[in-house]
Amino acid sequence: MAYNMKEIVAERPSRFTSGHRMCAGCGAPPVARMILRALKPEDHAVIANATGCMEVSSFIYPYTSWTDSYIHTAFECTAATLSGVETAYHSMKKQGKLPEDNHTKFIAFGGDGGTYDIGIQSLSGAMERGHDLTYVCYDNGAYMNTGIQRSSATPRFADTTTSPAGSVIPGKMQSRKDLTEIMEAHHLPYVAQTIAYMNFKDLYEKAEKAIYTEGPTFLNVLSPCPRGWGYPTEDLMQINKLAVETCYWPLYEVENGKYKVNYKPAKKLPIEEFLKPQKRFKHMFKPGNEWMIKEFQEEVDKRWQALLDLEEMSNKAE
Amino acid sequence: MKREQYTNSFSNIERAKIVDKNEQKGCVPNCAKKGEDTMSIRERLSGNEAAATAMKQINPDVVAAFPITPSTEIPQYFSTFVDNGMVDTEFIAVESEHSAMSACIGAEAAGARAMTATSANGLSLMWEMVYIASGMRLPIVMSLVNRAVSGPLNIHNDHSDAMGVRDSGWIMLFSETNQEAYDNLLMAHRIAENEKVQLPLMVCQDGFITSHSIENIELLEDEKVKEFVGEYHPKHYLLNAKEPMAMGPMDLQAFLFEHKYQQAEAMKNAKQVILDVAKDFEKMTGRSYGLFEEYKLEDADIAIVCMNSTAGTTKDVVDALREQGIKAGLLKVRVFRPFPAEEIAKALSHVKAVAVLDKADSLNGAGGALFTDVTSGMQTNNVTVPTASYIYGIGGRDTTSKEIESVFKDLMKDSKKDKIENPYRYLGLRKE
Numbered sequence: 001m002a003y004n005m006k007e008i009v010a011e012r013p014s015r016f017t018s019g020h021r022m023c024a025g026c027g028a029p030p031v032a033r034m035i036l037r038a039l040k041p042e043d044h045a046v047i048a049n050a051t052g053c054m055e056v057s058s059f060i061y062p063y064t065s066w067t068d069s070y071i072h073t074a075f076e077c078t079a080a081t082l083s084g085v086e087t088a089y090h091s092m093k094k095q096g097k098l099p100e101d102n103h104t105k106f107i108a109f110g111g112d113g114g115t116y117d118i119g120i121q122s123l124s125g126a127m128e129r130g131h132d133l134t135y136v137c138y139d140n141g142a143y144m145n146t147g148i149q150r151s152s153a154t155p156r157f158a159d160t161t162t163s164p165a166g167s168v169i170p171g172k173m174q175s176r177k178d179l180t181e182i183m184e185a186h187h188l189p190y191v192a193q194t195i196a197y198m199n200f201k202d203l204y205e206k207a208e209k210a211i212y213t214e215g216p217t218f219l220n221v222l223s224p225c226p227r228g229w230g231y232p233t234e235d236l237m238q239i240n241k242l243a244v245e246t247c248y249w250p251l252y253e254v255e256n257g258k259y260k261v262n263y264k265p266a267k268k269l270p271i272e273e274f275l276k277p278q279k280r281f282k283h284m285f286k287p288g289n290e291w292m293i294k295e296f297q298e299e300v301d302k303r304w305q306a307l308l309d310l311e312e313m314s315n316k317a318e
Numbered sequence: 319m320k321r322e323q324y325t326n327s328f329s330n331i332e333r334a335k336i337v338d339k340n341e342q343k344g345c346v347p348n349c350a351k352k353g354e355d356t357m358s359i360r361e362r363l364s365g366n367e368a369a370a371t372a373m374k375q376i377n378p379d380v381v382a383a384f385p386i387t388p389s390t391e392i393p394q395y396f397s398t399f400v401d402n403g404m405v406d407t408e409f410i411a412v413e414s415e416h417s418a419m420s421a422c423i424g425a426e427a428a429g430a431r432a433m434t435a436t437s438a439n440g441l442s443l444m445w446e447m448v449y450i451a452s453g454m455r456l457p458i459v460m461s462l463v464n465r466a467v468s469g470p471l472n473i474h475n476d477h478s479d480a481m482g483v484r485d486s487g488w489i490m491l492f493s494e495t496n497q498e499a500y501d502n503l504l505m506a507h508r509i510a511e512n513e514k515v516q517l518p519l520m521v522c523q524d525g526f527i528t529s530h531s532i533e534n535i536e537l538l539e540d541e542k543v544k545e546f547v548g549e550y551h552p553k554h555y556l557l558n559a560k561e562p563m564a565m566g567p568m569d570l571q572a573f574l575f576e577h578k579y580q581q582a583e584a585m586k587n588a589k590q591v592i593l594d595v596a597k598d599f600e601k602m603t604g605r606s607y608g609l610f611e612e613y614k615l616e617d618a619d620i621a622i623v624c625m626n627s628t629a630g631t632t633k634d635v636v637d638a639l640r641e642q643g644i645k646a647g648l649l650k651v652r653v654f655r656p657f658p659a660e661e662i663a664k665a666l667s668h669v670k671a672v673a674v675l676d677k678a679d680s681l682n683g684a685g686g687a688l689f690t691d692v693t694s695g696m697q698t699n700n701v702t703v704p705t706a707s708y709i710y711g712i713g714g715r716d717t718t719s720k721e722i723e724s725v726f727k728d729l730m731k732d733s734k735k736d737k738i739e740n741p742y743r744y745l746g747l748r749k750e
Binding site: 044046048055059061062066067068070072074076084085087088089091092094095098104121124125129 | 379380382406407408410411412413414416417420421422423424425426427428429430432446447450454556557558559562563564565566567568569570572573
């Protein structure tokens with residue numbers, strides 16, 4: 001369908017309601033809201049949520065922000081939990097234990113802690129088994145719920161509470177894991193990387209494609225955290241924009257092995273534009289630390305070029 | 319992409335073509351008449367085969383399991399049932415036991431009947447989810463084939479796996495024989511799913527000792543099992559599109575305490591439900607089950623309390639001692655959770671000395687877990703009997719009738735004293 005944000009918002013009431021307790025300026029709630037809007041209004045959904053900010057702020061007994069069925073079990077097993085729900089659906093449907101008109105979709109939400117790190121085993125297992133579900137990682141680049149500890153999604157040099165920018169070790173010394181590529185290595189029918197930018201068009205369209213593609217699908221959504229990243233709450237959308245325009249977070253999708261880079265900035269902004277507004281990178285701008293920015297830029301350039309190469313190669317193959 | 323690529327789904331026609339392997343081999347079970355309206359089927363099965371057969375007859379909606387010795391055969395047999403269209407179940411070949419229990423939780427919360435099987439480190443890895451299953455009040459049923467928990471690594475039988483989850487809010491039934499492992503599983507869903515209970519349940523049996531030993535067993539016909547177990551109709555479930563629900567909240571100071579209290583009440587309720595279900599089961603099979611079994615205990619002077627297969631050895635020793643005029647008896651615990659403290663205390667009140675055999679050490683420096691429960695139950699119910707703790711059979715060490723006899727001999731000496739000396743004892747250690 002053609003994307004018209006005004007129409008979609010008017011026609012599809014939010015399935016993730018207000019009243020939750022997530023921080024002002026947090027990137028995750030708009031992501032959850034928009035992804036759920038991609039559901040057909042007549043479809044039922046079961047949402048599984050990993051322990052993390054989103055879970056502890058949206059379902060505090062006896063209140064919930066979720067209008068669909070929702071299950072939270074633990075931190076590292078959201079994909080496994082949802083794979084059980086999805087299997088139950090197919091088993092019960094097959095046996096006539098659910099009404100014919102019951103159409104249920106399955107969506108998991110996990111942060112980068114629950115997805116890149118502690119939950120990667122159960123995610124990989126569920127994806128390999130081929131359950132018909134969509135796993136959404138809202139990646140805020142650290143364990144924010146427990147107070148900003150480094151994760152394998154944390155970018156190099158970032159200052160976190162377990163990789164503090166010290167006088168000897170200037171922040172996290174390792175590069176970020178590329179989970180989107182790891183998911184693509186599972187040969188899933190649909191894998192995409194997106195963000196809430198440009199009227200949510202990219203996010204919405206990818207969510208719709210992921211939810212309504214049969215089989216296991218994966219969305220990696222960069223979701224800034226004002227506390228962990230250190231930006232003013234009102235700048236959320238600006239940060240999202242800079243992540244894309246600097247090619248730090250490329251928007252792309254892989255459909256049955258074919259890469260498509262959905263947005264190529266006409267003029268790629270230097271990485272400083274993305275780093276500078278964030279306190280976690282503040283130490284990189286001290287005199288003498290120019291090498292850090294240089295190396296960061298090189299890493300971004302290398303990954304961007306590799307992605308463009310993949311796009312070219314995977315489309316040439318036919 | 320088609321779903322068929324991902325899961326095992328057979329059309330009815332394909333199913334009809336598949337011939338039951340047993341029939342192919344010509345081992346059609348013998349039918350023998352028992353009671354008036356009961357047809358029982360005599361078979362020779364290992365404990366794992368018995369558990370898998372019970373699961374086949376229960377025909378749950380979902381089974382999620384990961385292989386681990388000595389319970390591996392259960393998911394193996396069950397996969398054969400699934401892939402040959404003998405059950406309606408969808409089998410999830412998960413990548414770990416943690417995911418096995420997570421998937422069972424998801425499936426049961428969705429509104430399905432979910433089962434699993436595991437042992438030892440498998441249960442240890444599930445531990446977090448074991449608590450979550452009971453906290454979410456999901457009547458999942460597990461077949462636990464008891465084995466020593468690492469480390470060091472050992473694949474043989476003791477009860478350290480079960481003892482590690484004794485406070486997890488699961489109903490725990492122990493089985494002396496293959497027959498009991500089968501019967502306990504058939505009763506499991508009626509107990510767990512009862513609306514006054516709604517708790518997960520595990521059926522324990524001894525790894526290798528019963529899981530891999532072939533015994534004669536009486537099976538029920540599929541139809542009888544289906545009728546006895548009944549269908550599962552949860553009141554609230556995730557897949558009910560007419561009533562979306564949220565499960566697994568952040569549950570803070572305002573409510574968690576009350577929710578835990580409700581779990582405790584459910585566990586207390588389970589005791590009567592277990593007895594009621596056993597009564598119905600007896601009507602159908604003629605086989606009687608209680609909270610525990612008393613073997614020549616009524617007039618006993620000295621008694622052993624134990625669980626699972628060791629009870630069989632002990633019965634033999636009791637018989638032999640009785641022939642010598644020694645009044646020995648046995649109390650075999652079947653229902654370990656909920657713990658029948660009052661009933662056990664009452665049953666032991668007349669004896670002069672008791673030995674509680676634990677096939678796992680609590681490593682608390684004071685005795686095994688069953689010993690602690692039995693003695694605290696006696697104390698609370700004003701029963702004062704000298705009682706000793708015996709740790710035995712760790713890591714699959716054989717426990718002989720001679721050793722059991724030595725325990726009774728110890729008790730004969732203990733019964734003559736007011737106070738028991740050295741109540742924390744080890745049975746069957748190497749002498750050098």
